[in-house]
Amino acid sequence: MVAFKIPCVVALAFVLLNTVIAQDYPENNLSERTCFSWPEGMKMALSLTFDDARLSQADKGIPLLDRYNVKATFYVSPPSFKMRLDTWKKSAANGHEIGNHSLVHPCSGNFTFSRERALEDYTIEQMHAELDSASRLLKYLVGTNPVSFAYPCGQTFVGRGINTRSYVPVVASLFQTGRGWLGEAPNDPAFCDLAQLTGMKLDGQTFEEILVLIEGAKKSGHWLVLAGHEMGGEGNLVSCLETIEAICRYASDPANGVWIDTVSNIASYIEENRKKEINKKSKKDG
Ligand SMILES: [Zn+2]
Numbered sequence: 001m002v003a004f005k006i007p008c009v010v011a012l013a014f015v016l017l018n019t020v021i022a023q024d025y026p027e028n029n030l031s032e033r034t035c036f037s038w039p040e041g042m043k044m045a046l047s048l049t050f051d052d053a054r055l056s057q058a059d060k061g062i063p064l065l066d067r068y069n070v071k072a073t074f075y076v077s078p079p080s081f082k083m084r085l086d087t088w089k090k091s092a093a094n095g096h097e098i099g100n101h102s103l104v105h106p107c108s109g110n111f112t113f114s115r116e117r118a119l120e121d122y123t124i125e126q127m128h129a130e131l132d133s134a135s136r137l138l139k140y141l142v143g144t145n146p147v148s149f150a151y152p153c154g155q156t157f158v159g160r161g162i163n164t165r166s167y168v169p170v171v172a173s174l175f176q177t178g179r180g181w182l183g184e185a186p187n188d189p190a191f192c193d194l195a196q197l198t199g200m201k202l203d204g205q206t207f208e209e210i211l212v213l214i215e216g217a218k219k220s221g222h223w224l225v226l227a228g229h230e231m232g233g234e235g236n237l238v239s240c241l242e243t244i245e246a247i248c249r250y251a252s253d254p255a256n257g258v259w260i261d262t263v264s265n266i267a268s269y270i271e272e273n274r275k276k277e278i279n280k281k282s283k284k285d286g
Helices: 002-023 026-030 055-067 078-082 085-093 112-117 124-142 168-174 207-220 241-252 263-285
Strands: 044-051 073-076 097-100 148-150 177-179 223-228 258-260
Touching: 044 055, 044 207, 044 241, 044 263, 055 085, 055 241, 073 078, 073 085, 073 148, 078 085, 078 124, 085 097, 085 124, 097 124, 097 263, 124 168, 148 263, 168 177, 177 263, 207 223, 207 241, 223 263, 241 258
Parallel strands: 044 073, 044 223, 044 258, 073 097, 097 148, 148 177
Antiparallel strands: none
């Protein structure tokens, strides 16, 4: 009996291992086209997003985007946001989106810059209050309530060890979307959780590197959300103006089939489309 059980356990482990190995190849899944349809025969959606309200965004990035009439989403940090408030107000009136990025940018205290406001020391209640205050402040400063959020450092937890909690439900209750950082694949509009959108790295990339992501998203019909920080200049977290300009040029050509728009505009289309699908299904079932 024991002798029989051991080969069974080994066989089961082998099957499980094969399943895990098969799941390690995301390309297999991504090549399948989503069942979702974008408006006007577009092949994919693309959002340009930038974090922290860095001064280069207001000074160099927005004038560049405006030359191509491309609208982007900016997840802003209040201290630097206030330093270019007039530009941000005009940009918001001109169709760019202002999103919430918290008040004090809490990240893991493993980053020394965050040690005094470490996520490990936060509670869910504290996070809820902070995000709500940041939204109220933005409403006061620009007159509109932010509906999009980006997780500072892309981290979605508070607490530590067995007391760790996800604050994704807080974000889902306060916003239409939440965006991460350093995501590995674009979002499937038919399935993705809007409170956990992936944001793929725009910083430090050439247009050729981004084009590979765009072509992959076109094939699968997915929503590519690119995430960056500084717009132009030198350093670690810098999106090159040349890359941004090449993306704008490419996405503005209707022959390329790219719907480039703010996160909230694309998320609203997805929500509408999902509602229609549910109605269609309930009519069929009824
Ligand atoms: Zn940030």
